[in-house]
Amino acid sequence: MIEKLTPSRVVFNIINYSFMILLCIVCIAPVWHILMASFSDPRTMMATPGLFGWIVGSPTLEGYRIVLSNPSVLTGYRNTIIYVSAATLLGIVLITMGGFALSRNTKLKKPLTLMLIFTMMFSGGLIPSYIVNMNLGLLGNPLALIIPGSINAFYIIIMKNAFDQISPSFEESAKLDGAGPLTILIKIMLPLVKATVAVIVMFLVVQHWNSWFPASIYLSRRRDLWPLQLFMREILVQNDTKMISAAEAASAASLVNNLVKHCITVVGTLPILCVYPFAQKYFVKGVTLGGVKE
Amino acid sequence: MNTMKKMKLSKKVFALSLSIAILLPLLTACTSETPQADPDATSAQGDSQVSEPAAGGDTAESESESDTLPAGIDWTTHETFTWWTNSAANDYYASYIDNPVIKYLEEKFNVTFVFEEPVSGSEVDSLSLMFGTSQYTDLVAMNQYQGSWDELLEDGVIIDIADYLDYMPNLCARMEADPGYKTALYNDEGQILSINSYPEESTKPWCGLVYRRDILEEMTGGNVQFPSGKDEPETIADWDYMLPLFKEYFEKLGLVEYAPLILPYNGYFPAAELTDSYGVYPYNFYVDETTVYFGPAQDGWREYLGKMNEWYKAGYIYQDFASRTQDMFFQPNTSLLYGNAAGIWMGMLSHLGDVMSDPASDVVYDVRPLKSPTAEGRTSADQIRHTTPPSQGSGLIYILTTACKNPEKLLAILDYMYSDEGGMLTMYGLTKDQIPADDTIYAANGLDEGAYWFDSSGSFVYNPLMDAVGGSLQSAYFAGEKIPGYIRNSYKTLAVADEVKNAYDKWCGGDDLTVKMPMPGISLTDEEEAATKGITMDLFLYTVELAPQFIVGTKSLDDESWNNYLAELEAIGLSLMLETNQTGYDRYLDR
Numbered sequence: 001m002i003e004k005l006t007p008s009r010v011v012f013n014i015i016n017y018s019f020m021i022l023l024c025i026v027c028i029a030p031v032w033h034i035l036m037a038s039f040s041d042p043r044t045m046m047a048t049p050g051l052f053g054w055i056v057g058s059p060t061l062e063g064y065r066i067v068l069s070n071p072s073v074l075t076g077y078r079n080t081i082i083y084v085s086a087a088t089l090l091g092i093v094l095i096t097m098g099g100f101a102l103s104r105n106t107k108l109k110k111p112l113t114l115m116l117i118f119t120m121m122f123s124g125g126l127i128p129s130y131i132v133n134m135n136l137g138l139l140g141n142p143l144a145l146i147i148p149g150s151i152n153a154f155y156i157i158i159m160k161n162a163f164d165q166i167s168p169s170f171e172e173s174a175k176l177d178g179a180g181p182l183t184i185l186i187k188i189m190l191p192l193v194k195a196t197v198a199v200i201v202m203f204l205v206v207q208h209w210n211s212w213f214p215a216s217i218y219l220s221r222r223r224d225l226w227p228l229q230l231f232m233r234e235i236l237v238q239n240d241t242k243m244i245s246a247a248e249a250a251s252a253a254s255l256v257n258n259l260v261k262h263c264i265t266v267v268g269t270l271p272i273l274c275v276y277p278f279a280q281k282y283f284v285k286g287v288t289l290g291g292v293k294e
Numbered sequence: 295m296n297t298m299k300k301m302k303l304s305k306k307v308f309a310l311s312l313s314i315a316i317l318l319p320l321l322t323a324c325t326s327e328t329p330q331a332d333p334d335a336t337s338a339q340g341d342s343q344v345s346e347p348a349a350g351g352d353t354a355e356s357e358s359e360s361d362t363l364p365a366g367i368d369w370t371t372h373e374t375f376t377w378w379t380n381s382a383a384n385d386y387y388a389s390y391i392d393n394p395v396i397k398y399l400e401e402k403f404n405v406t407f408v409f410e411e412p413v414s415g416s417e418v419d420s421l422s423l424m425f426g427t428s429q430y431t432d433l434v435a436m437n438q439y440q441g442s443w444d445e446l447l448e449d450g451v452i453i454d455i456a457d458y459l460d461y462m463p464n465l466c467a468r469m470e471a472d473p474g475y476k477t478a479l480y481n482d483e484g485q486i487l488s489i490n491s492y493p494e495e496s497t498k499p500w501c502g503l504v505y506r507r508d509i510l511e512e513m514t515g516g517n518v519q520f521p522s523g524k525d526e527p528e529t530i531a532d533w534d535y536m537l538p539l540f541k542e543y544f545e546k547l548g549l550v551e552y553a554p555l556i557l558p559y560n561g562y563f564p565a566a567e568l569t570d571s572y573g574v575y576p577y578n579f580y581v582d583e584t585t586v587y588f589g590p591a592q593d594g595w596r597e598y599l600g601k602m603n604e605w606y607k608a609g610y611i612y613q614d615f616a617s618r619t620q621d622m623f624f625q626p627n628t629s630l631l632y633g634n635a636a637g638i639w640m641g642m643l644s645h646l647g648d649v650m651s652d653p654a655s656d657v658v659y660d661v662r663p664l665k666s667p668t669a670e671g672r673t674s675a676d677q678i679r680h681t682t683p684p685s686q687g688s689g690l691i692y693i694l695t696t697a698c699k700n701p702e703k704l705l706a707i708l709d710y711m712y713s714d715e716g717g718m719l720t721m722y723g724l725t726k727d728q729i730p731a732d733d734t735i736y737a738a739n740g741l742d743e744g745a746y747w748f749d750s751s752g753s754f755v756y757n758p759l760m761d762a763v764g765g766s767l768q769s770a771y772f773a774g775e776k777i778p779g780y781i782r783n784s785y786k787t788l789a790v791a792d793e794v795k796n797a798y799d800k801w802c803g804g805d806d807l808t809v810k811m812p813m814p815g816i817s818l819t820d821e822e823e824a825a826t827k828g829i830t831m832d833l834f835l836y837t838v839e840l841a842p843q844f845i846v847g848t849k850s851l852d853d854e855s856w857n858n859y860l861a862e863l864e865a866i867g868l869s870l871m872l873e874t875n876q877t878g879y880d881r882y883l884d885r
Contacts (some may be wrong), residue, residue, distance in 0.1 A: 043652060047632035049551070057654075126419070127426035134427070216413040217423065223388055230413055234383060237414035258628075 031269070038063055038262040042255035062256065063263035070235075073267065076228030080209065083145045083227055088204040091150040095200060098151070099159025100185050113160075120153045126217075133218060142225050144218035149211070155200045162196040163189060198282035202275070209272045232268045236261055364706045366461065369404055375704050376431035376697070378410040378424060379690065380417055380438070384771045386735055395719050395774030397730045403707050425451070432698035435690040435776070436488060443487065444820075446693075453694040453701055455486040461705045464712035468492050468780065474685025477885045482817045484885075491689035491720065492712065493781040496681040502801030503567050504641030505536065508660035513539040526662070526800075530571060530601065530669045537610040540637030553612035553630050554637040561602065561616070561841035563640060565680045571669040572598040575678050577837050579813045579830075579875050584883065586813060586876045590837040591863055596856055597669070599844040606845050612636075616842035638664060646793055663797035678810035681802055686814055692778050711779025721782050722746045722756070723773040736772070745772050746785075754785040763789050816878035826874050829867040836866060 005013075033051045040048075041057025048056045067073055102113055123129075129148070138144035166189060174184045190197065212229035219225045363369045382390035390396060390409045400406055410431050412420030417438040424430060425441060430451060436443075446452050459466055469476035472492070479486050505527070510518045520532040527536055537554045544552035562569050562576040569576045572594035579588055589595055605611050612630070630636040632650060634657050641661060650659045666680075682688060698704055710716045719728075723745035729736050736742065739759070746756050759765040760772075787798065818826070840859060843849040849859075 043632065044654070046628040047634075047652065049629035049633070127423060130423055131427055134429075213416075216416040217419065220412050220416070220420065221389075221410070223383075234381070234414045 031273075034262050034265050034269075038259070038266045040259075042259040046255060046258065060259075063259040064267070066256070066260055067263045067267055072223070072226075072231045072235075073228065073264070075224065076226055076231040079142075079225060080228040083142070083211075084205055084208040087146045087150050087208045088201060090146060091152070091155075091204045092197065092201055094151050095155045095159050096185070096190065096197065098156040100163055100189060102156065102160040103163035113157075116153045116156060120157075130217060139218055140222050140225075142219070145208075145211070145214055145227065149208070149214060152204075152207075155203065159193070159196060159200065162193040166192050195282040198279055202279040202282075205275060206272060228268055232264050235264050363403065364461070364463075364709065367703050367706050369703075372404050372406070373700055373703055374406045374408060375433070375700075375707075376408045376410065378412075378421070378431040378434045379776050380435060381411045381414040382409075382776065383411075383414070384768065386739065386768075386771050390776060392735060393774065393776075394724055394729065394733050394735050394772060395777065397733055398719070398724055398728055399707065399710075399774075399777075401730050403703075403710075405703075405707065430695040430697040432695060432704060433692050434695060436693055437691055447487065451693075451695050452487050453696055453698065455489060455694060455705065456480070456484065458701055458705045459486075461702050462709035462712070464709045464716070464780070465489070468712055472685050474683070475687065477882065478686050478814060480885045482881050482885065488691045488693045489708070489778050490687035490691045491778050491781050493684045493688050494717065494784050495787065496684055496802070497688050497781075497783065498787065498798045499565070499681060499801045501640055501642045502565075502680075502797065503563075503638060503664040503666065504645055504661050505638045505664045506540070506636070506659060507662045508658060509543045509637060510536060510539055511660070513543050526665065528665055528667060530667045533667050537605060537608075537637065541609055544635060544637075547634070549635050551630070552635040553615075553639070554610045555605065556612050556630065556636055556639040557602065557615045557845070558640070559616060559842070560838045561599070561845045566678050567640075567666045567680070568602075569595070569598050570678045570680075571667050571672070572601075573672060573678070573810070574598065575810060575812060577834055579872075580678065580810055581813050581879060582810045584879075586872060586879050588833070588863075588868060588872060590833075590841070591860060591868060596851060599841065600851050601669075602845040603847055603851060607847060611845070616846055643794060643797060646797060663800040665800040679812070683811065688781065689778065690776055708778060711774070711777050713780065714782065717780030717782035718746075720774045720777055720779045721786065722769070739767055739772075741767070741772065745769070754789065756786070756789045762786055764791060813875060813879060814882060816875065816882045818874065818878050822874050822878065826867065826871055829871045832866045833863060833868060833871065836862065 029051055032053075036052040036055050037045055039055045039059050039061070040052065041060055042062075044057025045052075098116075102109060102116070124132075133139065133144055133148060138148070170188050170192070171184055174188050179188070210229060212227065212233055215225075215227050215230045216233075219230075377390075379390060382388075382393065387393065389411060391407065396407055408431075410420075410424070418440055421434070421436075421439050422441070424434070425439075425446070443452075455462075469479065475492055479489065481487060507518075520527050520529075521535055522529045522532050524532070527533060540554035541552075544554070558564070560577075564576065566575050569589065574580075574589040574592045574594035575587075576589050576595075579586055581587070602611065606613075631639060631645075632652070634652070634655075641663075645661050646663065647661060648659050650661060651657060694701055694704065711720055718725075724736065725747060726742070726744035729742075729744065736744070741757060741759060743757065745760065746754060749755050756763045756769075757765070757767075759767045760769040761767060762769050787795070790798075840849065844851055849855055
């Protein structure tokens with residue numbers, strides 16, 4: 001059916017599109033500004049007010065040269081990729097299994113769901129969590145970034161709801177064909193909730209890519225194990241410190257520090273931005289599938 | 295009916311379970327273990343920053359070295375001490391364990407230091423975790439601690455250093471030489487809960503007011519004549535001469551946004567520049583000899599605001615200053631400074647001279663340090679102190695915790711840092727002879743001859759590679775700046791470039807003449823704390839809110855408005871706070 005464009009509909013569309021375009025600009029402008037600034041001449045950048053529409057002054061790759069020649073950045077990349085891959089893989093396996101178990105009509109379904117929801121509302125807090133992880137021997141251990149944060153109760157609920165949407169007939173027919181629970185999960189159910197799985201994987205990847213706090217607590221003395229975000233944070237904070245340091249005698253160095261801030265932000269953000277387009281097609285479908293009860 | 299009862303019971307059970315579940319994790323933080331750090335456990339966790347024991351192992355110590363070590367301590371037994379300090383990562387090393395001065399001390403005293411260094415920006419969280427989990431290090435830098443010191447004391451976390459002064463003859467000598475330092479170190483109960491460094495002379499500022507001399511030269515055709523008759527502006531009248539010239543210059547350039555004077559968002563500079571022209575310290579409580587005052591309630595504050603209002607109306611102050619938040623150095627945006635659109639601002643040492651010039655244009659900056667001006671009818675003696683006096687100490691504030699198994703030895707080592715020799719280590723680093731055999735930092739950076747030396751005439755010579763004398767190496771990282779001790783900074787003051795000396799001279803203003811200074815760290819009793827809780831913050835917030843309004847003119851400075859302002863300060867609790875602070879300060883002076 002083709003919708004008839006009434007005058008009010010046209011007005012609505014104009015306002016709607018204008019608003020959405022504005023929203024896009026608001027989201028994209030800061031990212032674009034940082035990107036352009038990272039290629040700009042540092043002195044001219046300091047003298048130019050407002051958002052940058054294009055590179056100001058003579059284009060330079062000096063900031064990227066400094067950032068990428070820093071061994072910490074490469075170490076951080078390596079570690080981050082390991083943490084993101086491991087935590088996402090472990091997470092999606094556990095979340096899928098958890099969601100599937102909770103979607104079955106078992107005796108413990110309700111209490112287990114309640115216990116799960118409880119963790120969404122209350123947490124032990126930083127110090128108890130630290131003590132638990134310390135007693136588990138996770139201090140200075142890379143597993144501290146993989147195991148504790150791998151499961152998210154909210155994602156399990158989304159996954160459970162996604163499984164709930166699937167008609168019981170699928171499971172029944174599979175059972176008649178002699179399939180066990182694992183076969184049903186892997187061969188029947190998972191392909192049907194592919195969109196939800198994709199979205200949760202996306203969420204997990206972004207979450208673990210941006211994560212720096214657990215590393216700052218559990219791996220503070222193991223620089224060789226730091227993720228990229230922690231190195232980024234240190235570089236950004238220390239650049240601020242250097243700018244207010246009495247030891248900072250050369251103004252040119254302050255200018256370069258400012259350039260480095262923009263470059264490191266791009267270096268840390270760009271890879272995760274590139275993942276979005278590949279997962280976008282699953283977004284609406286996946287979230288809706290998991291979010292609707294019936 | 296039964297079903298209803300069962301439901302009610304279930305709800306009660308559920309509510310009880312919820313409460314227990316909430317409480318349980320909190321209780322896990324309570325531990326009966328003796329609070330102490332276990333360096334071995336730390337090593338077992340794979341800590342890559344723990345240095346190897348000093349050469350010689352557990353018992354080795356040469357006879358000659360032992361002779362120079364403080365008596366009364368067993369220096370032959372190897373010991374490990376743990377420190378919590380701010381992140382030390384820099385361009386030369388990632389952890390303070392690699393600091394050459396630390397390596398030197400390890401070798402000299404046959405000890406190993408293990409450092410806990412949080413990631414930059416995570417200091418507060420790290421400290422909270424350490425105290426929350428009772429995993430203390432022996433020494434803890436407390437500058438960023440936000441919890442209660444009283445609680446730490448009650449929990450038996452802090453060792454009273456006063457009980458160990460027999461092991462600290464150098465620190466005692468410093469306190470004897472400067473009773474003000476002794477007063478600052480002791481609390482009202484006669485305890486020494488923390489120690490910090492004692493500088494030979496006030497720590498010099500790295501920022502202050504600066505102005506664009508080149509603009510004045512251009513606008514007057516090279517004939518700058520200040521009303522005071524001085525070569526550099528020194529009075530408010532000189533500023534009244536300068537500011538219109540800046541404005542005229544920017545308008546001639548056709549700039550839409552410019553700032554003859556960049557004022558901080560709250561209407562005043564925190565180190566009292568410009569407010570000292572009128573004899574008051576901004577927002578804070580300050581002391582004039584033995585009396586405590588609140589700056590923004592003084593007549594001088596009203597005079598200051600009146601002058602700023604006059605300049606603002608004339609277009610001499612950046613029009614949007616009050617809309618800014620807390621930009622670094624109160625620069626509304628860097629484009630004003632680097633875009634040739636600012637006349638006077640809070641600048642850094644690195645702004646001085648022509649380094650800010652734009653090579654792409656013909657404008658050659660001449661940025662000069664600016665003395666805080668003296669208002670008409672006042673003398674420079676009215677100016678208040680911009681720098682912390684040496685007696686207040688400086689640097690990181692350390693506590694010694696009960697986790698330390700050998701406080702005597704650790705304090706004896708720290709005491710060495712309060713000696714003249716130790717003072718050179720904290721400020722300048724190592725001489726050629728002191729560089730440890732296993733050090734790579736000095737050699738890798740071309741400092742084989744040491745960070746400094748004395749020439750044949752006995753004069754101090756800073757290694758020319760150091761930034762303080764124009765080199766490229768950041769000198770602080772080659773010295774032991776994080777170690778509490780004596781700071782022999784007078785050599786450095788003499789060694790720096792004339793341009794920097796000139797800036798120190800201007801920015802320190804009348805530090806030698808003044809009697810007014812920010813109130814030192816007094817201790818309030820529990821009752822006083824309870825009675826005045828929140829008042830200081832409320833006073834601060836109110837004055838910060840009102841000052842820009844007075845300057846911009848949305849609030850008049852006439853008698854009625856000013857009296858209403860004073861009445862509001864009174865309603866917040868100004869008199870009570872003044873009285874309490876005065877009592878606390880009297881106790882401080884009696885220590």
